[in-house]
Amino acid sequence: MARTVYCVKLKREAEGLDFPPYPGELGTKIWQNVSKEAWQEWMQTQTRLVNENRLNLADARARKYLAQQMQRFLFEDGNVEAQGYVPPSA
Structure with missing residues (x-):
């Protein structure tokens, strides 16, 4: 039987x-x-964020x-889309 939660x-x-x-x-x-x-x-939102912002997941800042966007999306009803991220300068 599937486990249920109050989402x-x-x-x-x-x-x-x-x-x-x-983790x-x-x-x-x-x-x-x-x-x-x-x-x-x-997961769909995260994929858009990674692709549209060209995030390198090997980069700790990315x-x-x-992780910050995930918390906003899941727990704070935050508007999370690919905007406002400034990539690190080279």
């Missing part, structure tokens, strides 16, 4: 994730409070930026 993003009961999708405390928080459906929405 903070969708504001309703929904099927929960099978395991924490991210550490944040991953546990996501696992406890975010549904599979909301996580899939985030990973930190994505």
